[in-house]
Each structure stands twice: as structure tokens, then as C-alpha cells.
Amino acid sequence: MTDDQPQPRTPEPDVADATDERGSTSTAPAASADHAGASLAPRGGLAWQFPLIVVSLAAIGAAIVFRRPEPVPPDLDRALAEAVAELDRGRLDAAAGRLVLVERDLGSRPDLLGVYHLAVADHRAASLQPLLTAPAAQAAQVVEAYERAERDGSELDGARRRRLAEAMVAAGRESDALEILSRIESEIEFDPVGRDEIRTLRHRLIRRQIDRTLAAGVPAESVAPVIERLLAEDASLEIEAWSTAIDARVRLETGEIAGLAHGLGLAMHRLEGRAAGEPWVRIDWAELWVLLGHAYRDELQAHDRAAECYRVALDRLRAIGSIAAEASLSLGDLQVDAAREMLPEGGVVTDGSSVSPASLAEAASRYDAVLGMSDASIDQKVAARIGLVSLALLHGDHEAAIGGFDGIAGLLGRGALVGDEVRRSAVETALLGAEAAMIAAARLESGSDDGEAEAVRDVVPMLDAAAAHAAFVRRFATGPTTRHRGLEFLAAARERAAALLVEPVLGGEDPRVDRAIALMPVEVRLEAARRFASAAEALDLIEADLAGDDPDRFDVLWRAAVLHDKAGAVEAALDRYARFVESQSTEAAMWPEAAFRVAAGHHALHDLDESETWYRRLLVTMGDGRDEVSEYATRARVGLARVLLEQGGEIEIGEAETLLNDVLDGTAKDAVEPSVPEYRDALLHLVRLLGRTERWNELASRGEEWLSRYPADPRWGEMAVRTGEGLLRHADALAEVGGDADGMNPSLAAARDRERHRALRLAAGRLQAGVAELDRLGGDDLDPLEAGLVRSGFLLRAMVADRLGDADASIRLYRETEQRFAGEPVAIVALISMADVAMRAGDRDTAGLATARARKRLDHLHRDAGPGGLRIDPLGPELLLGPGRETIDRWMTAFPPGVESGMGEEIG
Numbered sequence: 001m002t003d004d005q006p007q008p009r010t011p012e013p014d015v016a017d018a019t020d021e022r023g024s025t026s027t028a029p030a031a032s033a034d035h036a037g038a039s040l041a042p043r044g045g046l047a048w049q050f051p052l053i054v055v056s057l058a059a060i061g062a063a064i065v066f067r068r069p070e071p072v073p074p075d076l077d078r079a080l081a082e083a084v085a086e087l088d089r090g091r092l093d094a095a096a097g098r099l100v101l102v103e104r105d106l107g108s109r110p111d112l113l114g115v116y117h118l119a120v121a122d123h124r125a126a127s128l129q130p131l132l133t134a135p136a137a138q139a140a141q142v143v144e145a146y147e148r149a150e151r152d153g154s155e156l157d158g159a160r161r162r163r164l165a166e167a168m169v170a171a172g173r174e175s176d177a178l179e180i181l182s183r184i185e186s187e188i189e190f191d192p193v194g195r196d197e198i199r200t201l202r203h204r205l206i207r208r209q210i211d212r213t214l215a216a217g218v219p220a221e222s223v224a225p226v227i228e229r230l231l232a233e234d235a236s237l238e239i240e241a242w243s244t245a246i247d248a249r250v251r252l253e254t255g256e257i258a259g260l261a262h263g264l265g266l267a268m269h270r271l272e273g274r275a276a277g278e279p280w281v282r283i284d285w286a287e288l289w290v291l292l293g294h295a296y297r298d299e300l301q302a303h304d305r306a307a308e309c310y311r312v313a314l315d316r317l318r319a320i321g322s323i324a325a326e327a328s329l330s331l332g333d334l335q336v337d338a339a340r341e342m343l344p345e346g347g348v349v350t351d352g353s354s355v356s357p358a359s360l361a362e363a364a365s366r367y368d369a370v371l372g373m374s375d376a377s378i379d380q381k382v383a384a385r386i387g388l389v390s391l392a393l394l395h396g397d398h399e400a401a402i403g404g405f406d407g408i409a410g411l412l413g414r415g416a417l418v419g420d421e422v423r424r425s426a427v428e429t430a431l432l433g434a435e436a437a438m439i440a441a442a443r444l445e446s447g448s449d450d451g452e453a454e455a456v457r458d459v460v461p462m463l464d465a466a467a468a469h470a471a472f473v474r475r476f477a478t479g480p481t482t483r484h485r486g487l488e489f490l491a492a493a494r495e496r497a498a499a500l501l502v503e504p505v506l507g508g509e510d511p512r513v514d515r516a517i518a519l520m521p522v523e524v525r526l527e528a529a530r531r532f533a534s535a536a537e538a539l540d541l542i543e544a545d546l547a548g549d550d551p552d553r554f555d556v557l558w559r560a561a562v563l564h565d566k567a568g569a570v571e572a573a574l575d576r577y578a579r580f581v582e583s584q585s586t587e588a589a590m591w592p593e594a595a596f597r598v599a600a601g602h603h604a605l606h607d608l609d610e611s612e613t614w615y616r617r618l619l620v621t622m623g624d625g626r627d628e629v630s631e632y633a634t635r636a637r638v639g640l641a642r643v644l645l646e647q648g649g650e651i652e653i654g655e656a657e658t659l660l661n662d663v664l665d666g667t668a669k670d671a672v673e674p675s676v677p678e679y680r681d682a683l684l685h686l687v688r689l690l691g692r693t694e695r696w697n698e699l700a701s702r703g704e705e706w707l708s709r710y711p712a713d714p715r716w717g718e719m720a721v722r723t724g725e726g727l728l729r730h731a732d733a734l735a736e737v738g739g740d741a742d743g744m745n746p747s748l749a750a751a752r753d754r755e756r757h758r759a760l761r762l763a764a765g766r767l768q769a770g771v772a773e774l775d776r777l778g779g780d781d782l783d784p785l786e787a788g789l790v791r792s793g794f795l796l797r798a799m800v801a802d803r804l805g806d807a808d809a810s811i812r813l814y815r816e817t818e819q820r821f822a823g824e825p826v827a828i829v830a831l832i833s834m835a836d837v838a839m840r841a842g843d844r845d846t847a848g849l850a851t852a853r854a855r856k857r858l859d860h861l862h863r864d865a866g867p868g869g870l871r872i873d874p875l876g877p878e879l880l881l882g883p884g885r886e887t888i889d890r891w892m893t894a895f896p897p898g899v900e901s902g903m904g905e906e907i908g
Contacts, residue, residue, distance in 0.1 A: 076102055076109050080116060087122050095123055114154035121145030122160070131166035132201075139170035158184050162198065174205050181205070203239040206230065210246060224250045237274050241283040244271065248291040252298060261295035261302075268292065286319035290327045303334050310334075325376035329383050332366035335359045336390045346439030348396035355394075364391055379422045382411050386426050393433050396440065398465035401433055405472045412476050420478070427482055430472040434489040437466030441496070460500055466493040467534070474538070480545055487538040494535035495563060498528040507712075511566045512600075513677070529567045536563035536572070554583055558590060565597065574601030586621050592632035595621070599639055608643050615640035634678040637663050641685055645692075653689065660686040680710055684719065691722055696733060699726035700759070707766075717777060718786060720770025721793040727763035728800055731756045757804075764800045767793050791817075791826045798833065807841040810834075818853070828857045 083098035099119060106116055124142045128134040131142065146156060146164045156164065161184050168177035181202040185195055210223050223246070230243045244267045251260050268288050275283055293309030296302040310331040313319045319327055339355040349355045370376050370384035389404035408426050412418050441462040466489060473486025502511050505520045511528065520528070539560035546553035561576030577597040584591050599614030615636045622633040637659045644656035663672050663682035672679045683706045690699035703723030707716065734756040771793040774786055782790065798813035814834035818827045835850035 076105060076112055080112060080119065083119050084115075084122075087119060087126065090126070092123060092126055095119070099123065114149055114152035117145055117149035117152055118154045118156075118160075121149055122163075125163045125167065128167075131163060132169055134167070134170045136171050139167045142167040143171055143173070166201075169201075169205065174209060178202060178205050178209075199233070200236055200239075203230065203233075203236065207239060207242055219253065224254070237271070237278050237281045238283070240274075241271050241281075241288070244268075245284065245287050245291060248288075248295065252291070252294050257295065257299040259299075261292065261299050264288070264292050264295050284323065286313040286317040286327070287323045289313040289317060290319070290323055290330065293327070293330060297330070297334065303338065307331055307334050321373075321375045322377055322380060325370045325373050325380040325384075328366040328370050329380060329387065332363040332384075332387050335363040335366075336387060336394065339394055343394070346436045346443075348436075348440075349394050360391060360394065364388065367391075378411070378417050379419045382408060382418055382422050383425065385411075386422070386429050389433070390429055393429075393436055396436075398433065398437055398462070398469075402465060402468045405430060405433075405469065409472060409475065423476060423478065427473050427477050427486075430469045430476075431482070431485060431489070433469035434466045434473065434486065434493070437462050437469060438489065438493060441466065441493075445500075456500055456504065460497045463493045463497040463500075467497070470538075474541070484542050484545065487542050491535040491538040491559070491563070494531040494538070498531035498535070498566070501528045501531070512562075525568075532563050532567035533569060536560050536567060536569070539563065554580065557583075558594070561594075561597070565601075570601055570604045574598060574605070577601060592618060592622060592630060596632045596635055596639070599636065603639060603643060608647060612640060612643045615643065631676075631678070634663055634672055634676070634682075638678055638682050638685065641682070645685065645689060653693065657686065657689055660689065674709055680706070680713065683709075684715060687719060687722055691726065694729070696726045696729035699723070700730050700762075703766075714777060717770045717773030718789055720766045720773060721789045721796070722770075724763045724765075724767035724770060724793070724800075725796055727759045727766065728796055728803070731759040731763065731803060734759065760800055760803050764797065764804070767797045767800060771797070791821060791824075794820065795826065795829060795833070798830070798837075802837050807837055807843075810837045811841075811843075811846060814850075828854050831857065 079098050079102050083095045083102065086092075086095035086098060099116070102112070102116060106112060121142060124138070124145055125131060128138055128142060131139060134142075143164060146160060146167070150156060161180055165177040165180040165184075168174070168180070181198050185198045185202065206226060210226060213223055228247075230239065244264070248260065248264050251257055268285075271283060271288075275281060289309050290313045293306040293313070296309060297306035310327045313327045314324060314331070339349065339360060342354050343349070347353070349357075349360065367384040367387040370380055373380075376384075385404055385408050389401045389408070392398070392400040392404060405426075412423060412426065441459045444459045444462060470486045470490035470493060474483060474490060477483035477486055498511075501524055502520060505524055511520075511532075539556050543553055543556045543560060546556065557576055557580050561573050561580060564576060565573035574597075577594050581591065581594045581598055584594065595614060595618045599611050599618060602608075602611035602614060618636040619633060619640070622630050622636070641656040641659040644652035644659070660682045663678060664686065672682075674680070683702060687699055687703050687706060690696075690702060700723055703719055703726055706719050707723060710716065713719075734752055737752055771790055774782060774790050774793070777786075794813070794817040798810045798817065801807075801813055802810035811834050814830045814837065817830040818834070821827050821830075831850045831854035835847045835854065838844070838846035838850060
């Protein structure tokens with residue numbers, strides 16, 4: 001049938017509705033008018049019959065005009081046979097016409113349905129030649145017609161089954177087509193040409209299915225059996241070349257590469273020989289050369305020969321598309337691996353290294369070329385980015401590597417778009433980056449000449465780079481082993497960076513000790529806490545993956561608890577310490593420290609009762625079967641003493657003093673050396689206790705001991721102020737010894753005065769040094785205790801000068817206090833005290849001015865106090881640390897807030 005032939009009307013395949021829907025249909029032929037007239041002719045004369053004849057003729061004419069003759073049903077057998085004959089002659093229009101006639105009356109002959117649908121299917125198949133390229137919807141109609149014919153009892157011969165298979169291919173039913181082709185191929189031994197055509201089509205379908213399977217990311221080993229069967233058949237040259245390539249890929253993927261290089265070389269020679277006789281067959285020689293390069297690389301480790309194969313594919317065979325990308329990536333990876341092998345562990349390329357800069361430059365150009373290929377796959381583009389990151393790591397450029405990983409992360413985040421092999425490669429490269437950064441950080445730290453400052457400046461950024469690489473592993477690793485390696489790198493990098501930040505400030509002190517907060521500036525403390533918390537989170541993730549009875553889990557749990565503790569996350573640390581204690585026997589080596597940390601955690605949360613319980617439990621446990629001088633038994637004593645001091649009862653304070661003295665004054669068996677941190681803490685808390693109980697002479701003695709032993713401790717300023725106050729109060733107590741000096745033994749009076757003067761001189765020095773140290777350390781960032789001590793120290797210095805008889809110095813120091821803390825309640829105390837000193841020194845002007853200023857400030861405080869009036873006590877504890885209550889009470893009585901009075905009366 002030519003293209004210019006009119007398309008016939010194709011009969012519908014479904015004849016269920018083809019029954020005759022007309023009313024009653026006569027099968028007898030209609031009588032003609034001639035026959036009717038002849039039957040009615042008279043034997044005699046006709047005159048008397050003429051009117052009747054006229055009427056009859058009129059009726060017959062009307063019948064002829066108005067009556068529709070009924071159609072004569074065709075001979076269906078003959079019509080169907082004629083339709084088949086027309087099909088055989090290729091006259092599709094004529095065949096269509098016959099089939100339309102048959103369709104009209106097919107309902108009366110159900111025995112012809114199979115033959116009819118077979119003819120319809122043949123007509124449609126002939127109309128759509130070539131079937132393999134027919135539109136899918138029309139090809140589906142051919143398939144439907146042949147299948148309907150089979151259901152109606154017709155048997156398809158080999159030619160029709162082939163047409164059915166071809167229609168199935170066009171309609172997208174390739175699996176069904178393959179099944180049919182496999183059956184008919186074995187049935188046409190007498191037709192080698194037809195058999196070869198069917199085999200070629202079957203091989204082509206198998207190839208398409210395998211290509212789709214591999215493109216979907218299914219492992220190549222799953223198609224290995226099919227490939228083996230194809231290679232065993234007498235396949236076409238094209239299929240043999242393709243099967244050879246796929247077989248090589250399967251073996252490379254499964255690792256079964258023994259003899260691959262030699263076997264693939266022989267296969268390529270065989271294909272070359274066959275191709276000489278079939279020059280029209282297209283063979284992807286570039287792909288085969290790339291696969292041969294892979295075989296040399298993986299089986300024989302012959303990297304030079306592999307690189308040569310890749311260059312043949314790229315430069316001589318002009319590979320294009322994904323094969324060109326594959327060759328470029330493989331060649332770049334070989335150059336990167338060769339450079340890495342020439343460097344020491346964690347080393348980078350420098351001017352003096354043996355790595356060829358030209359080879360790395362070529363590798364970079366290969367990776368860039370892949371990124372510029374529009375037809376490279378997403379996997380290949382990601383692999384090119386990974387290659388560029390590897391080059392950045394070889395040059396030690398971790399900033400560029402981190403930027404590269406950020407781009408890769410954006411692609412990997414799309415999930416199924418990127419294959420598992422590429423994902424694994426990215427993760428492995430990130431692990432190499434983390435390891436290289438950690439090694440570089442260690443080298444920088446060990447080679448640092450400028451000490452801690454250089455370590456913080458240079459090493460911390462390198463550790464942060466290691467953490468960034470490890471965070472990539474944490475995010476994209478698929479296996480638990482690799483993920484845990486990344487998390488370990490992340491924890492180690494973050495912990496070491498935090499330690500380097502705090503070391504210059506703490507000097508090796510544990511960040512968990514109380515004095516660490518006083519030592520560290522806020523910005524350092526926040527940066528270190530952020531890194532400690534990140535390290536703890538990484539270990540938490542590892543611990544969550546480990547089984548409950550895994551021995552490694554307890555180690556990870558402990559490390560996470562310590563890091564949360566160092567980060568200042570007390571509740572998180574307490575939870576992990578408690579879980580660790582519950583999982584360990586009291587005989588375990590780490591149990592004492594864990595129990596102490598639980599007690600300290602409750603203490604930090606001000607849960608004093610729970611903290612006391614744990615401290616006592618630890619002391620009991622240590623006393624039952626452990627060395628009394630254990631570090632954590634000593635710490636427990638100090639910790640329990642602190643809890644008791646905070647509880648504040650008389651009994652509690654007495655027990656606290658006993659505990660502290662046990663630490664400080666132990667026997668030879670359980671003595672604690674002054675160099676031990678617990679001794680230092682015990683002595684400090686004892687000094688604070690002595691101040692609360694107003695035992696000033698003991699406070700001064702113990703305070704002097706502490707100050708002389710620990711000059712570098714950040715709490716030195718606090719202890720200096722406390723010791724100065726103790727010396728001042730001790731001097732005041734000496735002034736009351738013996739009453740009137742005239743009634744005393746002159747020698748005793750002189751000794752008392754010398755001791756008092758010495759105490760006052762020492763007090764002046766300690767107070768001055770303590771205030772200066774607190775100002776130097778904290779400035780405006782002092783905690784409330786230290787801030788109160790600074791204000792107290794200012795007042796106490798002026799009081800000491802007054803006791804020494806130096807009114808001018810006392811007034812100057814009070815004025816300095818009032819100016820330094822203007823607007824605060826302590827300024828009122830300074831003004832009242834200054835007026836008192838000036839009054840006794842006869843300086844009425846200074847006393848009057850100080851009184852006026854004090855009165856003005858008191859009035860302001862009275863107005864700001866609101867309903868209920870003003871009391872001196874709520875103005876702050878620093879008011880009670882200055883002059884004696886007698887002075888304050890006298891001035892408050894003389895000048896009550898809100899009472900109008902003149903200066904003369906106030907002073908007089």
C-alpha cells in the first residue's frame with residue numbers, strides 16, 4: 001500500500017455490538033414490477049379490466065416509490081475469504097471494505113469471530129508497517145486484535161506471532177515480546193534468515209532492558225547470568241561488542257577480575273577482526289579502551305598502562321558523552337592517587353615535594369572538563385567535584401575543600417539522584433580530609449615557637465577544618481563504622497580546639513573547676529563551650545548506636561558526660577554521669593569520679609539535699625575499702641563542706657569546719673599535700689567560714705597562708721580582701737584588750753600597740769593589693785561576690801587609714817570610693833564615714849559637704865524606695881562591710897530620710 005492510497009475504514013474488532021438491530025428483515029428477494037404485471041395478465045378481453053389495471057398500476061408505482069427494499073445479506077464466508085485474499089494481495093482498502101460488510105452481520109455467525117479478528121489484526125499490522133516504530137497506541141490495537149483472535153479460537157502462525165511481538169515492542173510490552181520471540185526462534189529452523197532476524201531483535205530487546213536496569217542503579221552483578229548467555233549465543237557483532245563491555249563492567253564491579261585484562265584484550269582483537277568484514281556495524285571502541293584501562297588499574301596495578309588506555313580513548317578515539325567523562329575522571333584519579341603516594345601521611349604538596357605540578361594541573365583540567373560536559377551524568381559531575389576537593393586537600397587548602405564539600409552536599413542531599421558508589425567516594429574523601437587536618441594541626445602545635453597564642457591562632461582553625469570534614473561524614477555516611485569514624489574525628493577536633501582556647505587562660509586547669517569561670521573571659525568561655533558541646537553531641541550519637549552491653553559504650557558515655565560538663569551543660573552531664581554510675585560496680589576504677597561528678601552536678605543545680613546524699617555515699621564507699629587519701633574522697637569532703645556551709649545552720653557549719661580541717665590537718669597516713677588542688681580549695685573555704693563566724697585572727701592567719709602558697713590563683717584578689725578585713729578586725733579587737741592603756745602594764749600595752757599597728761599595716765597592703773587584683777581580672781565583669789568585695793575593699797582601705805591616724809588619707813580614700821561608685825548605696829556609706837572622720841579631725845567644711853551629699857543621696861533612695869519607707873539593710877550587703885554599725889546608726893538617727901533640717905543643726 002503506497003502513501004497516497006486512501007486509508008480504508010478499519011472495522012472495529014469488537015463484534016459484540018455487530019448484531020442486526022433492524023426490525024424484521026426479509027431474506028427473500030423483492031418481486032419486480034415486471035413479474036407482478038405478468039402474473040396478473042387476462043386470458044380474455046381486457047376492456048372491462050382496464051380501471052382495475054390502472055388502479056393496480058398506480059398502487060404498484062406508489063409501492064415502488066415509497067417502499068425501501070430490504071438489503072440482501074452477504075455470503076459471510078465468501079466475503080471474509082475475499083477480505084483475506086485482498087490482504088494477501090496488499091489491497092488494504094478493498095480488504096477494509098469487505099471486512100466492514102462482514103462486521104455488519106457477524107452477530108449471526110459467531111463461528112467466524114476468530115477468522116474475522118485475525119483478518120482485522122493482519123489489516124492493522126499491515127497498515128502500521130514497520131511495526132517496531134509504530135505509535136504506541138496504534139500498536140496496542142494490533143496486539144489487542146491478535147490476542148482477541150486467539151481468545152476466539154484462532155491459532156497464530158510464526159509470522160503473525162512475530163508481528164505480535166513487534167507490536168508489543170512498539171506498545172511498550174518488551175518482556176512479553178521477549179517471551180514470544182524466544183518461543184518462535186526455536187520453531188523456525190527451516191528459515192535461518194528469519195531466525196537471525198528474530199534473534200537480532202531479541203538481543204536488541206535484552207540489551208535495552210539491561211541498559212535500563214544498569215541506568216537505574218541496579219548492581220551490575222544482577223545481570224551477569226544474562227550476559228553470560230548472550231556471549232554463548234551466536235550474536236551479532238554489535239551485540240557481541242556490547243556484551244563484552246557489559247561483562248567487563250560486571251566483573252569490575254563484583255571484583256572477579258582475575259584474567260580480565262588479558263581476556264578483554266583478546267576479545268577486542270576478535271571484535272576488530274570481525275569488524276573488518278562488517279564495516280557498517282558501530283562499535284564503541286572508546287568504551288572498550290576505558291574498560292581495558294580499568295582492568296590494568298584494578299587487576300594488574302599497572303597505572304601507567306591504564307593511563308595510556310584512557311588517553312587513547314580521549315585523544316585518539318575522541319570519546320564523547322559519559323565515556324569521555326569516565327575516562328577523564330579515571331585519569332584524574334590516577335594522577336591524584338600517584339601524588340598522594342609520594343607524600344608522607346597527611347602531607348601536602350610544596351615546592352620541594354616530588355609531586356609533579358604538571359600532573360596535578362592536568363588532573364584539575366580533566367575534572368573541570370567533566371563539569372563542562374552537558375551530557376555527563378550527575379554521578380560523574382559529583383565525582384569531578386570530589387576530585388577537585390582531593391586536589392585542594394593535596395595542596396593543604398582546607399578552606400577550598402570545605403567549599404567543595406558544601407557544593408557536593410547540596411547534590412547529595414537530593415538522595416536518589418546520586419549513586420551509592422559516588423556517595424561512598426565523597427565520604428572517604430572527607431575522612432581523608434579530616435585525618436589530614438588533624439595531622440596538620442598536631443604538626444603546627446608541636447612546631448609552635450610563639451607558645452599558646454600561636455597555637456590558638458593557627459591550630460584552632462585547622463581543627464575546625466577537620467571538624468567540618470567530619471561533619472560531612474556524619475551527614476552522608478551510610479554504614480555505622482564509617483559514620484562512627486567521622487563522629488570520632490568530629491569529637492576529637494572540637495575537644496582539642498576548645499582545650500586550646502582555654503589553656504592560655506586556665507594554664508592546664510580543668511574547665512570544670514569553679515575558678516575556671518573566674519579566669520575565662522566571657523567570649524572565650526562561650527567559644528570553648530560551643531566546641532565542647534559539639535564534641536559531646538558527636539559522642540552522644542555514637543553511644544546511641546552502640547548496644548547496651550557494648551564495652552565501648554561505657555567509655556563513650558563517660559567521655560560525653562565529661563564534655564557536656566566542660567561545656568557547662570550541667571543537666572546533660574548529670575544525666576550521663578548518673579547513667580554511668582548505674583552501669584558500673586562500686587569497685588570499678590571510674591566509679592568514685594562518676595559518683596563525685598553526680599554530687600557536683602546536683603550541687604551546681606542547687607539541689608543541696610541530693611548533693612549531700614551523694615557526697616556522703618561516696619565518703620562511705622571510699623572509707624569501706626579504698627585508700628582514705630583518694631583524690632575523690634578528698635574532693636567529696638570539700639564538696640560536702642561547701643554544701644553544709646550553704647545550708648548555713650550552726651550544726652552544719654561546725655561539721656563543715658571539721659571536714660575542711662580533716663583535709664588540711666590530716667595525719668601522715670591521710671595527709672593531703674598543699675600542692676593538691678583540694679588542699680587549696682579546702683583552705684579557701686575555711687577562710688570564708690572563719691569570716692562568717694567572725695574569728696578574725698584565725699582568718700588572718702589562714703588567709704596569709706593561702707596568699708603565700710597560691711600567688712597565681714585567680715581568687716587571690718578575693719583572699720587578699722578577706723585577709724585584709726581579718727587583719728583590720730583583729731586590730732580592732734586588740735584595741736579593746738586591756739581597756740584603758742594607763743591601767744595596763746606598759747610592756748603589754750606597747751606590745752599590743754605594736755601588734756595592732758603591724759596588723760593595720762598588713763591590712764592596708766592586703767586590701768590595696770586585693771582591690772587592684774580584682775580590678776585587673778574582672779573590671780565590669782566581676783561576679784556579685786567579687787563586686788561586693790571590691791566595694792568592701794575600698795571602704796576598708798579608708799577605715800585602715802583612719803585607724804592608723806591618717807585622716808587625710810582616710811578622707812581621700814572615702815572620696816575615691818564615693819566617686820568610683822557614684823549612684824550606688826556604697827557611696828552613701830563612704831560619705832557618712834568621710835563626714836565622721838572629718839568631724840573628728842575638726843574639718844567641719846568637709847564634714848558638712850559630705851553630710852549634705854549623703855543626705856541628698858539618702859533622699860533619692862527614699863523617693864525611689866516606694867511605699868513602706870526606707871531601711872538601710874536592704875541597700876546591699878556592701879553597706880555592712882564598711883564602717884561599724886554604730887556610725888551608720890548614729891547618722892541615720894540624726895538625719896532620718898525626708899526630714900527637713902539645716903546644715904548647722906546637723907553638724908552641731
